[in-house]
Amino acid sequence: AGASYEAYVDGRYQDGGPTGVVSKVWFSIADGVLTETMYGLIHEAQIKQMRLAVVTETGLSVEGTDTTSRTEYLHVDGAGRPLSPAYRVITTDQQGRYEIEKRIYTDPDGESLIVRTVIRALKGPVTPYLLLEPHMANTGGGDKGLASVGGLGAWEGDVALQLLPNVPFEAASVGFLGVSDGLTDLADGRLDNVYSASGEPGTIMLTGALPRVEAGQTLSRDFVIGFGEGPAGAAAGAGATMADLDGALARFNGEGDYVGWEDYIASLTDLPRLAAQSTDGGKLAYASALMLKVQEDRTYAGALIASLSNPWGETVDATNPSTGYKAVWPRDFYQVAMALMALGDHQTPLAAFRYLPQVQVTASTPGNTGATGWFLQKTHVDGQIEWVGVQLDQTAMPIMLGWRLWKAGELSDAELTGFYSRMIKPAADFLVQGGTAGILWNDRRIT
Known part of the structure; x- marks a missing residue:
C-alpha cells in the first residue's frame, strides 16, 4: 500500500x-x-x-x-x-x-x-x-x-x-x-x-x-x-x-530540498537501533514504519486505521459502502500508535491521542441513551458509528496510551490534566463501574 x-x-x-x-x-x-x-x-x-x-x-x-x-x-x-x-x-x-x-x-x-x-x-x-x-x-x-x-x-x-x-x-x-x-x-x-x-x-x-x-x-x-x-x-x-x-x-x-518520505524515515529516532537488531539489515523494519504511517487519514490527523484492506472471505453487497479494515478500532489504533512510538515517531502517537475524543461515547453521541466513557468498537475516521460492541480493552488502551505519552514526555502535565477530566476519568469510571450500553442494538449491561 x-x-x-x-x-x-x-x-x-x-x-x-x-x-x-x-x-x-x-x-x-x-x-x-x-x-x-x-x-x-x-x-x-x-x-x-x-x-x-x-x-x-x-x-x-x-x-x-x-x-x-x-x-x-x-x-x-x-x-x-x-x-x-x-x-x-x-x-x-x-x-x-x-x-x-x-x-x-x-x-x-x-x-x-x-x-x-x-x-x-x-x-x-x-x-x-x-x-x-x-x-x-x-x-x-x-x-x-x-x-x-x-x-x-x-x-x-x-x-x-x-x-x-x-x-x-x-x-x-x-x-x-x-x-x-x-x-x-x-x-x-x-x-x-x-x-x-x-x-x-x-x-x-x-x-x-x-x-x-x-x-x-x-x-x-x-x-x-x-x-x-x-x-x-x-x-x-x-x-x-x-x-x-x-x-x-x-x-x-523527499529527495534533495523536498520534504517527503525520506524525511519521515530520518525522523524516527529509534529505527536505526531496531534495524541493527534485525536479521535482514532493517528492510522489514523500514517497510513496517512506512506502512504504519501510510494508514493514517489525511483529514483527521491521528486517525489510525487497522489496515488498508478488507477481511479475507468477507462478502459484501457492492451496492452498499464498506470500510472493511479501513476504520478505527481502538485496540488496533493503540497498537499502531505504540509501534510508532517504539520507532521514535514523536508526533503521530500524540496526534492519535488527541483524536480519541471523537470515538468516545458521551451524552451527546448520536443515539446514545446509556452509559458514557467507553470507546466505540469500530467507527469511520470522521467518527461515524459502525460497530457498537463493548470490549473492555478498547476502553482501557486509550488510557494506557495517554500514560505512555506522559511518561515519555510527549504529553505535558497541563494537557494531561485537561484530558483526565474529559476523557480519561470517564473511561476509567466505565471500566470500574460498568453500565448499560444504549446505542443501536446494544442495550446490554456491562459489569
Missing part, C-alpha cells in the same frame, strides 16, 4: 505546510495489479482494480489471473531498505509471452495516482488493453462513465476520476460489467464494440486499447488517474500531474 507523506502543521493536516498541498490518495496492490484506491477519506474507495488484458497469438491473458508477480520498492538506501512506499511491480505471463513493469506512486501535491508502464513482448506479438474498474463513492454501482482515446472518466455524485494517458489510446470504450465491458468483449481476441458513454449508471469498466507490440519489442506508457469534484476537476488535476512525473516522484520520496 502507499500514499504521500504529509507533514503536520501544529498537529493537524492543512495545506501550506512543509509538504505543501495535502494529498488524500491511497492505493493498494495485490497479485501484481492495482487494487483498491481511495480518495477523500481513507476508507472512500474510488477504484476496485486496474489491470491489463493482453491478446496473444495463443489466447487472452489477464494480469493477476494468468500472471506471476513480484513487487519491489522503487526507492531504497544503499542497504536495500525502503525509503518510500513507491513500487516497481513486475507481472510475467505464466506462459512466458510477455512481461509488464509498473512504477506506482502518488503526486504529493495533487489528488492523483501515477502508473508508469513498460510492456515487453517476450514470445510473439502482443496487444495490451488497459482495464479500469471504478468503484466511485465507495460503492460498486451507480457509476457513470465516458471513454475517448484522450482519456477515461467515471463519476458518481460530485466525486469523479479521470485517467489520462501520455499518448492517446488506439481505441477506448466504457461498458457494463459482464455485459458490454472490454474484458467480456475481448473473449474473441478483438475489441469489437466501442461505447463512448455509459448512459445509465451502473457497475462499469473502462477500457483503453494500446498498440500491438512485436516480439522482442517494448512499449512504454504513462497513466495518471486524477480525482476531484466533478469530471472537470479530476481532469485538471490529472493534467497538472502529467506535466512533471519525475518531479512528482522526487517530491514523493
Whole structure:
C-alpha cells in the first residue's frame, strides 16, 4: 500500500505546510495489479482494480489471473531498505509471452495516482488493453462513465476520476460489467464494440486499447488517474500531474530540498537501533514504519486505521459502502500508535491521542441513551458509528496510551490534566463501574 507523506502543521493536516498541498490518495496492490484506491477519506474507495488484458497469438491473458508477480520498492538506501512506499511491480505471463513493469506512486501535491508502464513482448506479438474498474463513492454501482482515446472518466455524485494517458489510446470504450465491458468483449481476441458513454449508471469498466507490440519489442506508457469534484476537476488535476512525473516522484520520496518520505524515515529516532537488531539489515523494519504511517487519514490527523484492506472471505453487497479494515478500532489504533512510538515517531502517537475524543461515547453521541466513557468498537475516521460492541480493552488502551505519552514526555502535565477530566476519568469510571450500553442494538449491561 502507499500514499504521500504529509507533514503536520501544529498537529493537524492543512495545506501550506512543509509538504505543501495535502494529498488524500491511497492505493493498494495485490497479485501484481492495482487494487483498491481511495480518495477523500481513507476508507472512500474510488477504484476496485486496474489491470491489463493482453491478446496473444495463443489466447487472452489477464494480469493477476494468468500472471506471476513480484513487487519491489522503487526507492531504497544503499542497504536495500525502503525509503518510500513507491513500487516497481513486475507481472510475467505464466506462459512466458510477455512481461509488464509498473512504477506506482502518488503526486504529493495533487489528488492523483501515477502508473508508469513498460510492456515487453517476450514470445510473439502482443496487444495490451488497459482495464479500469471504478468503484466511485465507495460503492460498486451507480457509476457513470465516458471513454475517448484522450482519456477515461467515471463519476458518481460530485466525486469523479479521470485517467489520462501520455499518448492517446488506439481505441477506448466504457461498458457494463459482464455485459458490454472490454474484458467480456475481448473473449474473441478483438475489441469489437466501442461505447463512448455509459448512459445509465451502473457497475462499469473502462477500457483503453494500446498498440500491438512485436516480439522482442517494448512499449512504454504513462497513466495518471486524477480525482476531484466533478469530471472537470479530476481532469485538471490529472493534467497538472502529467506535466512533471519525475518531479512528482522526487517530491514523493523527499529527495534533495523536498520534504517527503525520506524525511519521515530520518525522523524516527529509534529505527536505526531496531534495524541493527534485525536479521535482514532493517528492510522489514523500514517497510513496517512506512506502512504504519501510510494508514493514517489525511483529514483527521491521528486517525489510525487497522489496515488498508478488507477481511479475507468477507462478502459484501457492492451496492452498499464498506470500510472493511479501513476504520478505527481502538485496540488496533493503540497498537499502531505504540509501534510508532517504539520507532521514535514523536508526533503521530500524540496526534492519535488527541483524536480519541471523537470515538468516545458521551451524552451527546448520536443515539446514545446509556452509559458514557467507553470507546466505540469500530467507527469511520470522521467518527461515524459502525460497530457498537463493548470490549473492555478498547476502553482501557486509550488510557494506557495517554500514560505512555506522559511518561515519555510527549504529553505535558497541563494537557494531561485537561484530558483526565474529559476523557480519561470517564473511561476509567466505565471500566470500574460498568453500565448499560444504549446505542443501536446494544442495550446490554456491562459489569
